[in-house]
Amino acid sequence: MDWVANIDTRIKTQEKENNMNNKLFKTSASTHLWSVLSFTSLLTIFPLAAEESITVVSWGGAYERACKEGYFDSFEEATGIKINIADFNGGLAQVRAQVESGNIQWDVVDIESQDGIIGCDEGLFEPLDEIELPDGPDGSSASDDFLEGSISECAIGTVTWSTVVAYNATTYKTDPPSTVKDFFDIEKYPGRRGMRRTPEVNLEFALIADGVPIEEIYETLSTEEGVDRAFAKLDTIKDSLLMWEAGAQPPQLLADKEVVMTTAYNGRIFNAQTVEEQPFVIIWDGQVRDFAQFVIPLGAPNMENAIKFVQHAALSSSQAGVANRISYGPVRLSAWELVGKHIPTAIDMRPHMPTHPDNSKTVLTNNPAWWAENKDNLFERFSAWLSN
């Protein structure tokens, strides 16, 4: 790809000059030919904004709405910088296409912690370890205040979320399931179970159910026997599995009684419980917790404002602003004090948070670095396991 790289450098230089003056979309021969993904950006229409603006990429739906009301709006008010919100479905493919073609359209991206590590190693993101993060309202410094693992070299944590097991209360009149073990107990709780079509989280659940202590999960999975053990445990419920793809499916599957239990994102279940008044119950035992993080693609067009935005998002009040609208917990300890009533329905938010002490008796924190190393071969093994 040497000669492609050459064309790329030439085009990049030219593009940088043009980018300073306008944001009109341009295509280059190399983007056209070599990155299928940016082909779709032909369809992107850029707002010709005269005022300053940044493009922030989020996940759509209730979460994005909570972020917008929680702190996007206050950022616009405080700085006068307009936020253009774009949606994506996670992954690094789009950021990679933009950075490698030199045609960067995104300023800030809300990303999964695993991609935060992979993208940082690949040099797709600006390093953020040097930027100054605001103190908490109680005066605590950011480095003490952020949860461990929520900040990495290129990524600043925004919220913490969990994958949990959930069920429909109307399915079980007496003695409902209460642990991850029960999810794997096909004798006591027969019926179909929903599970995301990825090895992530599922292998962890299998080992937790098989009695591996929480703190030894990734250690166990690092051995061949440990992986075999996880798949052996998955085997016990294989005939009752239904695989889901998107986070919107599990609540639907529960509502339709297509499954008796399913793994799900806690925020989606919360949304169904409160907004749609579904009788769903979350089993917090063995929840697998993860962080969402903000990154800035390397060479983002509005770098300075993007950094301002990330700093604003790191405020305790911003994180609590999200947590008061959807059940994704703040990643700053000091923000906990600001979590109160759910804004639309006025129910108390704290018991719904993955970080609430009652919900955190057995909690596994996802190890994104471990998954970054092992996901490719485990994805293949998981696919093979499903197919055969």
Place this chain on the structure above:
Amino acid sequence: MKPQNYSERRGRWIPIMLVAPLVAFIGVTFIAPLGSMLKESVYDAEVANTLPGTVALLTQTWDRESLPSEEIYRKLASELIERSTEDRSVIGKVANRVNRLVPGTRSVWGKTARKLKNIEASDFRATLIDIDDRWEELELWHGIRQAGQKFSSRNYLHALDLEVSDEGNVVRVEEEKRAYVTLYLRTFYVAVTVTILCLLLGYPIANAIANASPTVSKILLILVLIPFWTSLLARTSSWIVLLQGQGVINDILVAIGWVQDDQRLSLMYNMFGTLVAMTQILLPFMVLPIYSVLNSMPPSYMRAAASLGANPIQAFTRVYWPQSLPGVYAGSLLVFILALGYYITPALVGGTKGQLISNMIAYHINNNNWGLGAAISMIVLVSVMLLYLLFDRWIGINKLKLS
């Protein structure tokens, strides 16, 4: 050759100029991507260009059975420091590639590059192993050597569930890791079955449209086209609403007493659901080509057959059907090729076995493994080309009629 006059030369250039945009279009949208896909699947120079000295030493001087010499460790360390100062992302790219061959080694690279900068070392082997003991593993060095080869067939081997054993033979990978061959077979099985179902359902519809009165035929045509214009996801979701356990069909069956409430039928999250949904989605691609052939067939042929004494079955099998074959071939080919590339519908309605080969291609492209994604695509492409050649040999491609 005698010199040509001006108008003759110009006369030659005009047609070339006229087709030039088409040639350029085909070149840009078809030949170049195919060519680059083929190249991606066998060629990857990232590691060779980043660590040229280390790779050269590993290929030439290393015995492959014991740990590499101090010289190789020193070379690697110096190249790591040099490259990561220039551009920190190249080390990440090397880490990616080696990690694919030796899973669990990705973090070694960044960590080593970072720590080496602050260390004055004399014994590099000891230093590297001290930074991370994975530098003591032979497997990692084998991985670097292999990833350092610019041209290799490993993507193709991988995409066929094969690997090179320690003795150098090509063998199948362990049973629990065979992810791909089953998926090719399942993909072809689904595509063939859907094509047959579409033909069985589509032919009578096309026939009805072609032979109905103009008003009725217009209405029927619109009924075929409306779902055709509806989003794929919307149609897949409607099938979920219809087929699921608490879905419309099961509700009706329970209401009329054909099925017990606690024994509702499993109509989806299995192969049945995949076939039903895909057949409905692809049906227009079968109906339209057959319809266009049938529509242009003069009705006098059938009357002639009847007047010569053929009964309706004979008239159909010996006159009508043979003449409709170009449309049948075209429709079948369209449906088959489109069905090969489906993955959202099977993933949503197909349950545990709802994965087809396109899901794997999508996964690898999204995870920056273009080489493997390209190799899988090439295998599918070549299989389709072979089928196409067989089709041409047995039936003849000129028999195809798309409109």
